[in-house]
Amino acid sequence: xxxxxxxxxxxxxxxxxxxxxxxxxxxxxxxxxxxxxxxxxxxxxxxxxxxxxxxxxxxxxxxxxxxxxxxxxxxxxxxxxxxxxxxxxxxxxxxxxxxxxxxxxxxxxxxxxxxxxxxxxxxxxxxxxxxxxxxxxxxxxxxxxxxxxxxxxxxxxxxxxxxxxxxxxxxxxxxxxxxxxxxxxxxxxxxxxxxxxxxxxxxxxxxxxxxxxxxxxxxxxxxxxxxxxxxxxxxxxxxxxxxxxxxxxxxxxxxxxxxxxxxxxxxxxxxxxxxxxxxxxxxxxxxxxxxxxxxxxxxxxxxxxxxxxxxxxxxxxxxxxxxxxxxxxxxxxx
Numbered sequence: 078x079x080x081x082x083x084x085x086x087x088x089x090x091x092x093x094x095x096x097x098x099x100x101x102x103x104x105x106x107x108x109x110x111x112x113x114x115x116x117x118x119x120x121x122x123x124x125x126x127x128x129x130x131x132x133x134x135x136x137x138x139x140x141x142x143x144x145x146x147x148x149x150x151x152x153x154x155x156x157x158x159x160x161x162x163x164x165x166x167x168x169x170x171x172x173x174x175x176x177x178x179x180x181x182x183x184x185x186x187x188x189x190x191x192x193x194x195x196x197x198x199x200x201x202x203x204x205x206x207x208x209x210x211x212x213x214x215x216x217x218x219x220x221x222x223x224x225x226x227x228x229x230x231x232x233x234x235x236x237x238x239x240x241x242x243x244x245x246x247x248x249x250x251x252x253x254x255x256x257x258x259x260x261x262x263x264x265x266x267x268x269x270x271x272x273x274x275x276x277x278x279x280x281x282x283x284x285x286x287x288x289x290x291x292x293x294x295x296x297x298x299x300x301x302x303x304x305x306x307x308x309x310x311x312x313x314x315x316x317x318x319x320x321x322x323x324x325x326x327x328x329x330x331x332x333x334x335x336x337x338x339x340x341x342x343x344x345x346x347x348x349x350x351x352x353x354x355x356x357x358x359x360x361x362x363x364x365x366x367x368x369x370x371x372x373x374x375x376x377x378x379x380x381x382x383x384x385x386x387x388x389x390x391x392x393x394x395x396x397x398x399x400x401x402x403x404x405x406x407x408x409x410x411x
Contacts, residue, residue, distance in 0.1 A: 078200070078378045078379075078380070079175070079200055079201060079202060079375075079378050079379075079380060080378060081375070081376055081377060081378035082151060082375045082376050083376075084111075084376060087111055087112060087113045088111060088112045088113070088151050088152060088371070088372045088375055088376075089113055089115040089149060089150050089151045089152075090106050090112060090113065090114050090115055090116075090150070090151070090152055090153075090154060091115060091116045091117065091118065091144050091145070091147060091150040091152070091153045091154070091174070092114065092116070092117040092118070092128070092134075092153075092154050092156060093117075093118050093141055093144055093145070093153050093154060093155045093156060093157065093165055093169070094118075094119065094155065094156035094157040095117060095119040095124050095125060095127070095128040095156075096156060096157070098156050098179060099117075099128070099154070099156035100128070100131075100132075101362045101364065102154060102156065102206075102362075102364045102367075102368075103117075103128075103132050103134075103154075104132070104362060105361055105362055105363070105364035105365045105367075105368055106154075106364075106368050107132060107133075108361065108365060109365055109368045109369060109372070111372060112368055112372055114132050114133070114134045115134065115135065115136065115147075115149060115150055116129075116134060116135070116136040116137065116138065116144055116147050116149070116150055117129050117132075117134050117136075117137050117138070117144070118137070118138040118139075118140065118141045118143060118144025118145075119137075119138075119139065120139075120140070120141075121139055122137070122138070122139030123139075125137035125138055125139055136149075141165060141168060142168065145168050145169045145172040145174055146172055150174060151174070151175060151375060152174060152175040152176065152177060152202070152371060152375060153169040153174045153175070153176050153177070154176075154177045154179075154206070155169065155176060155177070155178045155179055156179050157179070158248060158254050158255055159179070159180075159181050159182075159183065159184055159255040159260060159261075160184055160253070160254060160255040160408065160410075162178050162179065162181075162182060162183050162184075162188075162192075163183045163184065163188040163191065163192060166178050166182075166183075166192045166196075166203070167191070167192060167195055170192070170195045170196050170199050170201055170203065171195070171199065173199065173201060174201065175201050175202035175203065175371075175375060176192075176196065176201070176202070176203045176204070177204055177206050177367075177371050178192070178203065178204070178205055178206060179206045180205055180206050180207050180208075180264055181205070181260050181261075181264050181394060181397070182205035182206075182390055182394070183394065184255055184260070184408055184411065185394060185397075185398050185411065186391050186392075186394040186395040186398050189205075189387075189390055189391050189394050190391055193381070193387040193390075193391070196380060197380055200380065201380065202371075202374055202375055202379060202380050202381065203380070203381065203387070204370075204371060204374070204381065204382045204385050205385055205390045206367060207264075207268060207385050207390070208337075208338070208363065208364055208366070208367040209265060209268060209269070209336075209337040209338070210268065210272070210384055210385050211366040211367045211369075211370045211384055211385070212337075212338060212339065212357075212363065212366060213356050213357065213366060214332070214339045214341070214342050214353065214355060214356070215272070215339070217342060217353060218273075218323065218330050218332075218342060219272065219273075221330060221344060222273065222323065222325070222330065225327075226325075226327075226328065226330075226344065226346045227323065227324075227325030227326070227327050227328035227329055227330060227344070227345070227346055228325040228326030228327030228328065229325060229326045230273055230274065230305065230323055230324070230325050231304070231305050231306075231324050231325060231326060232305060232306050232307065232308075232323075232324040233269065233270045233273050233274050233306075233307040233308075233309070233321075233322070233323055233324070234307070234308050234309075234320075234321070234322040234324070235265070235266035235269040235270060235307075235308075235309050235310075235320070235321040235322070235336055236266060236309070236310040236311065236312075236317045236318065236319065236320070237262045237263070237265050237266055237310075237311045237312075237317060237319050237335075237336075237337070238262070238294075238310075238311065238312035238313075238314075238315045238316050238317030238319065239262065239312070239313055239314075239316065240314065240315060240316030240317075241313050241314060242314060243287055243288065243293070243313075243314060245288070245289050248261070249261055249262075249291070249313040250287050250289045250291050250293075250313065251289065251291070252289055252290055252291055252408060252409065253409055255408060256287075256289065256291040257291040257292040257293075257313075257401070257406055258284075258291075258292050258293060258294060258295055258311040258312055258313045259292050259295050259311060259397050259400055259401060259406075260397060261313075262311040262312070262313065263295055263297075263309070263310075263311035263397065263400075264393065264394075264397060265311075265336070265337045266297075266309040266310065266311060266321075266336075267297070267309055267393055267396055267397060268393055269309070269321050269336060269337070270299060270307040270309050271389065271392075271393055271396075273323050274299065274301065274305055274307055276392060277299035277300060277301060277307065277396075278300055278301050278302050279299070279300035279301075280297060280298070280299055280300075280396065280399065280400070281297070281298040281300075282295065282296070282297050282298075282399075282400045282403045282404065283295070283296050284296065284400075284404050286404065286405070286406070287313070287314075290406065291313075291406065292400075292401065292404050292406045293312065293313050293314055294310070294311070294312035294313070294314065294315055295310065295311055295312070295400060295404065296308070296309070296310040297309045297310070297400060319334075319335045319336060320332055320333075320336055321336030321337075321339075327346060327347055328344065328345040328346040328347060328348075329344075329345050330342060330343070330344050330345075331343045334355075338363045339355065340355045341353055341354050341355055370382055370384055370385070
């Protein structure tokens with residue numbers, strides 16, 4: 078069990094990577110009480126220094142090894158693209174640092190298992206940055222359903238499509254950069270289905286490929302022996318409503334806005350409809366609850382979060398592995 082970080086000391090974050098997602102999460106780390114941005118590392122000293130100046134970070138490094146070796150850091154947020162996550166997370170773990178790894182945690186379930194096994198062996202905390210699972214409205218939906226507000230859950234619907242035209246240089250289509258709708262987008266509806274229905278008994282997958290060989294659009298039908306089902310889809314080129322819907326025997330819960338970062342919930346229970354607002358507010362990008370969960374776990378001396386357990390992360394990646402295999406999508410080096 079890692080030594081708990083005292084309540085009277087801030088959690089000191091290192092940011093590995095200086096791209097767009099790093100900027101969004103860093104801004105919410107800076108807003109989070111009891112957390113501070115202490116260092117950043119990028120592939121060039123200039124890029125790291127620029128990032129540091131924008132967020133008032135005291136130390137910047139021109140390579141990742143220097144960052145993870147910084148003795149004044151408690152946790153490393155791995156904010157690069159997913160083909161790099163495995164090696165960079167292991168680098169941080171081997172340096173004795175806790176890690177929050179941007180989703181998907183790795184390219185496949187085997188890599189994710191290796192990272193989490195290494196973290197346990199090193200007695201350090203590791204978590205996938207699946208921020209949707211820490212969102213308070215998603216938690217509210219889970220509690221309402223557990224309390225029977227919509228009866229027994231019978232079906233889940235979720236889709237995520239960006240409407241981004243084919244561009245072989247964009248990360249969504251670039252196989253060398255882990256391109257494809259499933260890993261970048263589909264992980265959200267698949268996780269949503271998992272949260273409210275659990276592991277499916279049967280999976281049917283269909284989809285289309287981009288000229289680069291990446292999966293462009295994918296639809297998955299999940300079946301369960303008791304008759305429940307899930308319809309989950311994702312698309313890089315096609316725009317979608319990006320809503321999530323949980324259907325029950327007495328009503329339903331529907332997300333407002335993008336389901337992975339909802340702006341509200343609509344709940345129908347026994348014919349009565351209720352609107353629940355977003356408790357986070359528009360000033361935050363929505364990563365604050367994820368940051369708070371990491372801090373809570375570090376202060377409790379945990380190696381994994383009960384909200385985003387390692388087994389779930391690996392199992393969900395396994396479902397994506399199977400879907401990619403059915404479509405014939407394989408990344409360089411796999």
